[in-house]
Amino acid sequence: MRDEIFKEREDMLEDLIVRNEFYVPMKTKEIAILLNVPKEERYLLQEVLDSLVSQGRIGLTKKGKYIKAENVALIGTFTMTNRGFGFVTIEGREDDIFIKSSDTLNAFHMDKVKLVITSEKKGDRHAEGKIVAIVEHGITKLVGTYQKSKNFGFVVPDNNKISVDLFIPKEYSNGAVEGSKVVASIINYGKPGKSPEGRVTEVIGHINDPGTDIMSVIRAYDLPMEFPEELKKELKNIPDYVDEKDKAGRVDLRGLKTVTIDGEDAKDLDDAITLSKEGDIYKLGVHIADVSHYVTEGSALDKEALKRGTSVYLVDRVIPMIPHKLSNGICSLNQGEDRLALSCLMDIDSKGNVVGHRICETLINVDRRMSYTSVKKIILDKDEEETKKYADFVDMFFLMEECASLLRKKRFSRGSIDFDFPESKIELDAKGHPTKISPYERTTANKIIEDFMLIANETVAEDFFWQELPFLYRTHENPDPERIMKLSTFINNFGHSLRVSEEMHPKEIQKLLAKIEGSEEEILISRLTLRSMKKARYTTECIGHFGLAAKYYCHFTSPIRRYPDLQIHRIIKENLHGGLDKKRIDHYDRILGEVAIQTSNTERRADEAERDTDKIKMCEYMQDHIGEVYEGVISGVTSWGIYVELPNTIEGMVSLNNMNGYYIYDENHYEMVEQTTNKTYKLGQKVSVVVIATDKLLKNIDFKFLEDCYEDEIKR
Known part of the structure; x- marks a missing residue:
């Protein structure tokens, strides 16, 4: 009888939804009156309402009123997982929202979706x-x-x-064969029980062909390789050498001893x-290529640079933000060449x-590369x-070390954090x-240049903050207190402590690392x-940089490879020439977000x-080292296995299936514990592994x- 009444109330509410009666938020009592539900049955109506909310069929406002689901729906980006469930990321919201596999509405990876919260x-x-x-795919x-069957294929x-x-479908395979790496466009996105369907638009090459692997990544991330024709036409108007008329009105610094310090x-x-x-007093000049002189706002070069956003440094090539004629030519501060700079x-x-x-x-000329x-x-x-x-420059290099050391000391005294994890150098x-x-060596010279670039970035950011002009800042927000609290609880096991607060100071993290x-x-x-920190990003507000313990920070020093630097160069130059009137300020306010x-x-x-x-x-490198033994350090512990990092920076995983015994993951202590022997693997532990x-x-x-391991698994 109870189930029948429940179903009856559910049907009535469904009818209410169909008839669009939820045009105003209503409380349970108002819905009961609307549906003529007796007082003694209202508890059951409440259960029905709770059930419909949990299914996402109706929404619940913060004031406890029920409303059409779409009226309280949020918009976000769905991230799929290979286990069916997923997460939705919403701009401005700290935490992602978990979506059960039954609640995805068959959304595809990276779809923009509308969702309702079913539990906080x-x-x-x-x-x-x-x-x-699903708002947009x-x-x-x-x-x-590509995997081929008799009458069709799969990607x-x-x-x-x-x-x-x-x-x-067979007619859409475009000549792909078994093992081809392909690009396929999606014709339809399928539905539960039916795969999405597509057509092959490009065959990149066979999986075993040299270069196919990297080109597949380039295509997967839609990284633009070729520059458009319109842009190539603009390049013809750009000179190979600095024009004499472009040197006029600049501060001429060609008489100063000038060097670039970079990788070979x-x-x-x-x-x-x-x-x-x-x-x-140290007189430090940081001179940055004046790319904005050649890449002007609204030009084809500018539009393409914004579209790319940054140069991409892949293991075997660089995909530049601006064409080589600029990046390696007129904008590159090459030795012995007059160059335009913003200093x-x-x-x-x-x-x-x-x-x-x-x-x-400025106008500069580099004496030594x-x-x-x-x-x-x-x-x-x-x-x-x-x-x-380099006898003529030796004194200058030692002076650089001296000055950089002072800047570093000052930065660290205020709480700047240095996570010195090695990057990989792949030959x-x-x-x-x-x-x-092998690990990429970060030398004294690297640190000197880093110190000089940091202080220039800070100085420029502070200057424009106080001028109250539109600007792009490099922001690194304070860490999430919940994550820091979790970290604090964990490190107590080692006798360390961390003072946690809403306005946490980076010095607390620095002290811990020391x-x-x-x-x-x-x-x-x-x-x-490091995992407790937030990711840095670009913003129009000067929120500060937590990791550097800097109140003011921007990216000023790399306009050849980063668009934000190029963007602020334009603002700086316009300001220097007195061109930032209300109209231009409104323009930048409008576009910078x-x-x-x-x-x-x-x-x-x-x-x-x-x-x-x-x-x-x-992976390709380690394929040649199957069966070899390495010493490593446990870099991650999860419920499905243990990650181990080798001294050469390569990381691999020991799957739970490849461990002898019955192990349980202890997420509070980041440990894997064997239930019979109590044997433990934990983060940071040194181990010996076999590939x-x-x-x-x-x-x-x-x-x-x-x-x-068994004997036959180890290469002797």
């Missing part, structure tokens, strides 16, 4: 939701491996977050340094304070041959096969601390593409703990 966040549990509409094509997506294969292979040199000392000239006292500065358009290796040999190794070779042969992988330096738990706690979003997104895209190509080459398999498609490297 509780402790570590995500808020849960139900997708009620985010992915219209994908890259994958298995390279992106392992996409949990479904794409059905390809660098071709786009966008920053140069001058340094001298007068009494106790930040700073006076720095003996405590590392900037006591005076000037930002101006130096490498990090050469400067390190001179400063650190005291190499006689290198010192003799390839002529066919693109990896021959060596305490654990050299300890057994250093790697463990450093990694967990979109520029911030676009450049933050393209930066993430570049990071992910770079990471994917690195993983592919690491047992690699998978370039999934970008996975499989390890096994040495103690769990």
Whole structure:
């Protein structure tokens, strides 16, 4: 009887929804009156309402009133997982919303969706939701491996977050064969029980062909390789050498001793340094290529640069933001060539304070193109041959070290955090096969240039903040208190503490990292601390940079490879020429928000593409080392396995299936514990592993703990 009444009330409410009666929010009592529900049955009506809310069929306002689901729906981006469920990310909301596989409405990876919250966040549990509409498909094509059947085929997506294969009718295979890497457009997105359908639009190459792997990543992230014809026409009007008329009106700094310091292979040199000392004051000049002189607002060059957002540095190539004629030519601060620059000239006292500065358009000429290796040999190794070779500049390099040391000391005294995790250096042969992988060496010279770029970025940001002009800032927000609280609880197990507050100061993190330096738990706690941080992004508000403990920060120093730098160069120059009237200020107020979003997104895209190509080459490299034993450190512990990082920066996983015993994941302590013997694996622990398999498609490297291996699995 109760079930019948429940069903009857549910049908009545459904009819109410269909008839659009929920045009105003109503409380339970108002709905009961509308439906003539007796008082003694209202508890059952409440159950029906709760059930419909949990299903996402109606919505519930913060004031406890029921309303049409779409009226309380949120808009966000759906991220699929290979296990069917997913998450929706909403702009401005801290936490993602968990979507059960039954509540996805068959949404595809990266779809823009409308959803309702069915249960709010509780402790570590995500808020849960139900997708009620698909607003826009985010992915219209994908890259994958073609698998052929007799009368049709499938494309298995390279992106392992996409949990479904794409059905390809025979007539739409475009000549693809078994094992072809292809680009396929999606014709329809399928429905529960039916695969999405598509057509092959490009055959990249066979999976075993050299270069196909990297080109597949390029296509997957839709990274533009060719520049459009309209842009190429504009390039013809750009000179190979600085025109004499363009030198007029600039501060001529060609008489100053000027150097660039970069990697040996660098071709786009966008920053140069001058340094001298007068009494106790260091006269530091950071001179940045004036790209905006040639890439003007609204031009084809500008539109393409904004679209790309950043140069992308893949393992075997660079996809530039602007064409090589600019990046390696007229805009590159090449030795012995007159170049246009935008300079930040700073006076720095003996405590590392900037006591005076000037930002101006300049004309420079680089005296020496130096490498990090050469400067390190001179400063650190005291190499006689290198010192003799650059005798005229040696004093300047030691002065650079002196000045940079003061800036670094000042920065660290205010709480700047330095996570010094090594980057990977991957060396390839002529066919693109990896021959060596090692940590990238960060030398004294690297740090000097980094210190000088940081202080220039800070100085420019502070200048424009106080002028109250539209600007683009580089923002790193304070960490989420819940994440920091979780970190604090964990490090208590090691006898360390962390003062947690809403307005947490970076010095607290810095103190923690200083305490654990050299300890057994250093790697463990450093990694967990880094994971507790938020990601930096571009904003129009000057919110500050938590990691650098900087109140004011922007990106000024790399306009050849980053659009935000190019954008603020325009604003700076316009301001120098007195052109920032109300009309132009309104213009920048109008466009900068979109520029911030676009450049933050393209930066993430570049990071992910770079990471994917690195993983592919690491898999390829380790394929040649199956059965070999390595010493490593546990870098991650999850419910499905243990990640181990080797000294050469390669990371692989020991799957739970490849561990002898019955292990349970203890998420509070980041440990894997064997239930019978109590044997424990934890973050930061040193272990010996054997390489047992690699998978370039999934970008996975499989390890096994040495103690769990059989003799025939180990290469002797």
